[in-house]
Amino acid sequence: MNQAKDLSDHSRRKFIGGSVGVAGAMLIGPGIFLHQVQAKPDGEAVTNKVRWGMLVDTSKCATGCDDCVNACAKENGWANETGPNEVNVQWIRKVDLKDKKTGREASLPVMCQHCAEPPCVDVCPTGASFKREDGIVLVDKHTCIGCRYCMMACPYKARSFVHSPVENHDDYMPRGMGVVESCTFCVHLVDKDKSPACVTSCKEKALLFGDLNNKNSEIAIRVAKENSRQIRQDLKTDPGIRYQGI
Amino acid sequence: MKKLVYAEIEGKSKGFLKLAGGLLALIGIALSAAYYMEHNGHIVTGMNNQIVWGLPHVFAIFLIVAASGALNVASISSVFGKTAYKPLAPLSGLVSIALLLGGLSILLLDLGRPDRLIVAMTHYNFSSIFTWNILLYNGFFAIVIVYLWTLMEGQYNKYSRHAGMVAFVWRLILTTGTGSIFGFLVARETYDAAIMAPMFIVMSFSFGLAVFILILYASYHCTGRPLGMSTMKRLKNLLGVFVAGVMFLVTIFHLTNLYAAEHDSVEHFMLSGSGYAFIFWFFQIGLGSILPLVYFYHSKFKDNVKYMLRGAGLVILGGFSQLYVIIIGGQAYPLELFPGYEVSSSFYDGEVAKYFPSLPEILLGIGGIAIALFVVLFAIKLLKFLPVSLADEDVDPHYKVKSTD
Numbered sequence: 001m002n003q004a005k006d007l008s009d010h011s012r013r014k015f016i017g018g019s020v021g022v023a024g025a026m027l028i029g030p031g032i033f034l035h036q037v038q039a040k041p042d043g044e045a046v047t048n049k050v051r052w053g054m055l056v057d058t059s060k061c062a063t064g065c066d067d068c069v070n071a072c073a074k075e076n077g078w079a080n081e082t083g084p085n086e087v088n089v090q091w092i093r094k095v096d097l098k099d100k101k102t103g104r105e106a107s108l109p110v111m112c113q114h115c116a117e118p119p120c121v122d123v124c125p126t127g128a129s130f131k132r133e134d135g136i137v138l139v140d141k142h143t144c145i146g147c148r149y150c151m152m153a154c155p156y157k158a159r160s161f162v163h164s165p166v167e168n169h170d171d172y173m174p175r176g177m178g179v180v181e182s183c184t185f186c187v188h189l190v191d192k193d194k195s196p197a198c199v200t201s202c203k204e205k206a207l208l209f210g211d212l213n214n215k216n217s218e219i220a221i222r223v224a225k226e227n228s229r230q231i232r233q234d235l236k237t238d239p240g241i242r243y244q245g246i
Numbered sequence: 247m248k249k250l251v252y253a254e255i256e257g258k259s260k261g262f263l264k265l266a267g268g269l270l271a272l273i274g275i276a277l278s279a280a281y282y283m284e285h286n287g288h289i290v291t292g293m294n295n296q297i298v299w300g301l302p303h304v305f306a307i308f309l310i311v312a313a314s315g316a317l318n319v320a321s322i323s324s325v326f327g328k329t330a331y332k333p334l335a336p337l338s339g340l341v342s343i344a345l346l347l348g349g350l351s352i353l354l355l356d357l358g359r360p361d362r363l364i365v366a367m368t369h370y371n372f373s374s375i376f377t378w379n380i381l382l383y384n385g386f387f388a389i390v391i392v393y394l395w396t397l398m399e400g401q402y403n404k405y406s407r408h409a410g411m412v413a414f415v416w417r418l419i420l421t422t423g424t425g426s427i428f429g430f431l432v433a434r435e436t437y438d439a440a441i442m443a444p445m446f447i448v449m450s451f452s453f454g455l456a457v458f459i460l461i462l463y464a465s466y467h468c469t470g471r472p473l474g475m476s477t478m479k480r481l482k483n484l485l486g487v488f489v490a491g492v493m494f495l496v497t498i499f500h501l502t503n504l505y506a507a508e509h510d511s512v513e514h515f516m517l518s519g520s521g522y523a524f525i526f527w528f529f530q531i532g533l534g535s536i537l538p539l540v541y542f543y544h545s546k547f548k549d550n551v552k553y554m555l556r557g558a559g560l561v562i563l564g565g566f567s568q569l570y571v572i573i574i575g576g577q578a579y580p581l582e583l584f585p586g587y588e589v590s591s592s593f594y595d596g597e598v599a600k601y602f603p604s605l606p607e608i609l610l611g612i613g614g615i616a617i618a619l620f621v622v623l624f625a626i627k628l629l630k631f632l633p634v635s636l637a638d639e640d641v642d643p644h645y646k647v648k649s650t651d
Contacts, residue, residue: 069592086294086594093593097584110583110591119433125376126369145366146358148298149376155433157581157593161298161358163289177287178358231583235432246584 050134051116051240052185053212054199055219055228056108058245060206063107066094071201072111075186077169089160091183092198097246106246109198109207111183112137112158113231113239120150120159129180135212135240136185144179151180155232156239158182185209212240250333250641251634252398255469257627262468269620276613279606280355288358291607296599297577302356304569305611308453309349309618310383310424311446312565314417315454317342317390319481320397321417324410330480333633333641334462335410339394340625341458341618342417343387348618350383352610375426382420389413398630421447428572435512436576441502445495449565452488455481456561461622463555465632474638475551476645482554486542489561493535496568515579520598522575525567534564574601 072092073079081088092111098104114137120129121137128144131137139150139159151159159182162175169175172188186196190209194200199207210219222228228242255262283290293300319338323331354360370377393413396406425446428437459481466473500517503509517523541547541557578599583589589596626632638645 086296086600087289088295090295090593093591093595095583095589095591095593095595097587097589100586100588110595119431121371122373123376123430124371125374125380126365127371128369143362143365143369144359145362147376148358149374149427151295151298152577153431153433155581156583157595160295161288163294164287178284180358232433246587 046132046134046191048133048135049213051212052114052135052190053210053219053223053240053242054185054196055208055222056241056243057206057208058106058108058243060204061107061109061202062204063096063105065107065204067201067203068092068109068198068207069094071197072183072186075189075197076173076184077166077175078181087163089162089181091158091160091181108243108246110156110158110231111198111241112185113156113237113241114183114185115240116238117236119153119155119235119237123149123153125149132187136187136190137182138184138187139180139182141174141176141179141181146178146180148180154182155235155237252336252630252632253634254628254630255465255626255632262623262627266620266623269616269623272616273613273620276355276610276616279609279613280360283356283606283610284360290604292602292604293607294599294601296594297574297601299573299577300601301570301574301603301607302352302610302614304566304573305614306349306352306356307424307573308566308569309345309352309614311421311450311569312453312457313342313345313349313450314386314421314424315342315450315452316345316458317413317417318451318454319458320393321410321414324393324397324407325414329643330477330641333636334458334477335406336394336397336631337462337465337626338458339390339397339413340631341461341622342454343390343394344618344621344625345454345457346383346386347621348614348616351617352614355610375423375430379420379423379427382416382423386413386416386420389416417450418447421450424450428576433581434576434579435509435582436516436572436579439499439502441495441499445492445499448488448491448495449568452485452492452561453565455485455488456558456565459485459558460555460562461619463551465626466636469632471632472635472637472640474636474640474642475549476638476642477636478551478554479549482542482548482557485558485561486539489535489538489542489564492568493531496530512579515598516571516575520575520578522571522578525575526571529567530564530571533560534567535561538564577601 069092076091078089078091092109095108095110097106114135118131118137121131125147126143126145128140129150130140148161151161159180161180162177165177166175175181189196195209199209208219210217212220214220223242226244228244230239230242291300317338319331320335322328323335354363366380390413393409396402396409422443425443429439429442431437500513503513538557538560541553547553578601580596580598
């Protein structure tokens with residue numbers, strides 16, 4: 001009798017446990033698991049042996065050319081927002097410079113600088129802004145509460161808040177109204193050993209992407225030999241993007 | 247001094263019901279405005295990707311800063327042992343909780359994803375000053391409620407000094423945290439200053455006391471309870487000191503910046519080259535600081551309660567203006583990514599950002615104030631926060647001395 005009761009208790013507990021588990025999974029939502037960024041290579045976590053970075057040669061970057069901006073917008077699903085409007089999202093923009101003293105002009109793309117010491121990550125109250133071990137700075141769209149403190153803290157004006165409903169975003173790049181987003185270095189491509197869309201779109205080969213930690217990589221060789229600088233070096237955020245010719 | 251008797255307000259008059267109804271209507275309108283913003287996105291507000299914090303933040307931060315300042319009256323009584331302030335201590339604690347609730351409601355409803363409040367309460371990043379503020383705000387509620395308990399429950403009165411001390415220290419840390427939200431923003435020239443924390447503390451003294459004076463007067467005037475001039479004079483004199491304190495720190499802040507050549511441009515923008523400069527000089531300094539000081543200390547006005555109230559109202563106007571200049575003006579000034587270069591882009595680099603507050607933002611902000619006032623109104627009807635009389639002969643420790651002179 002007791003044994004039968006034990007068995008019935010056991011199966012009841014099992015049933016309740018299973019139900020709670022299923023309900024919990026449904027509550028948490030499938031998005032969290034399905035859209036999680038894949039580590040590179042598949043199944044392995046990214047490590048800090050790699051530091052992804054970019055070298056921008058402004059001498060090759062043409063004023064008026066927006067190929068990198070358009071490629072990013074298309075790849076990441078914000079193509080409808082490239083107009084000059086204060087509320088529009090811009091993950092990457094072309095900035096035209098003119099030296100106030102000499103009059104020398106330059107043009108260059110500015111996007112998330114993927115800092116080693118990112119202020120956006122420091123200030124994010126929920127930890128939604130985070131830096132991967134390989135240096136890529138991302139926003140977890142599922143834990144961002146839309147407070148915009150990261151936008152206040154970013155020295156590069158690299159982040160955008162989504163002001164209106166988003167439709168038809170790609171599975172690899174979830175987007176949504178009410179959260180903050182920025183350049184991901186096309187993490188979904190980088191994890192498949194491909195370069196970011198802006199780099200592949202640049203006909204002038206002004207953008208070079210690679211592993212700054214790998215001494216044999218082209219980018220590491222060039223930054224070791226050629227002069228380059230980071231934007232707002234004085235802040236010591238140590239951006240992963242370096243610029244030549246400014 | 248007689249023994250103090252506290253009593254609830256009756257709360258049955260037409261005036262009370264009208265006020266309560268009006269406040270509830272404002273809260274309802276604010277909730278509708280918030281729903282409209284959340285449903286359509288922040289595109290229906292004046293905020294954009296250049297000015298990311300707008301009018302709701304001005305209202306919210308004003309209320310949060312004033313909240314900690316409103317507690318000062320209680321602190322002066324419990325921590326510094328000034329008996330003249332003791333009768334006001336329970337109301338002081340209540341107003342501080344109510345203002346904080348109003349301010350936090352606005353902040354929450356302005357989030358891009360207010361439905362994720364649970365995320366904010368369960369995911370903490372302790373390198374974020376925002377996270378610390380969430381903990382400080384929650385702690386403030388808990389500590390002030392305990393403090394109020396010790397003040398209002400006779401058997402626990404003996405602990406009120408200790409509870410008051412904890413609340414006082416906590417509120418100083420809390421306002422340090424609020425000021426540091428801006429002080430820690432190293433990227434923006436308009437913030438990035440350690441003086442932000444002490445400046446916000448003195449601002450809180452000033453704004454909180456101004457709000458407290460108006461609520462105190464309204465509570466006694468509307469219920470027909472006596473409120474002596476000695477209490478009002480003492481409060482307005484103290485407010486004058488705080489207003490001068492804010493002006494001092496604002497002066498130091500700008501003088502420090504003016505001394506450094508690298509800040510010439512931003513100081514020119516904030517002090518003479520923009521609409522924010524007008525708001526600064528006319529509303530913050532002229533109407534919000536100098537005129538109240540005249541009202542509080544000039545022999546022609548200083549004993550007239552009408553001018554004490556006008557002065558307190560102007561301090562509130564000045565406080566809003568100051569926060570508008572700090573929050574909106576601070577973002578409007580362009581980030582300098584490339585010193586020494588003229589810059590332009592499709593993302594408004596190098597340009598002064600534009601911002602026009604929208605109706606939903608204004609309604610949400612007013613709703614926050616309505617929440618605070620409704621909490622005060624409801625609480626003074628429900629519990630014994632207010633002494634039956636604040637007449638000079640009942641509460642002024644020097645009253646007898648003066649009368650025998």
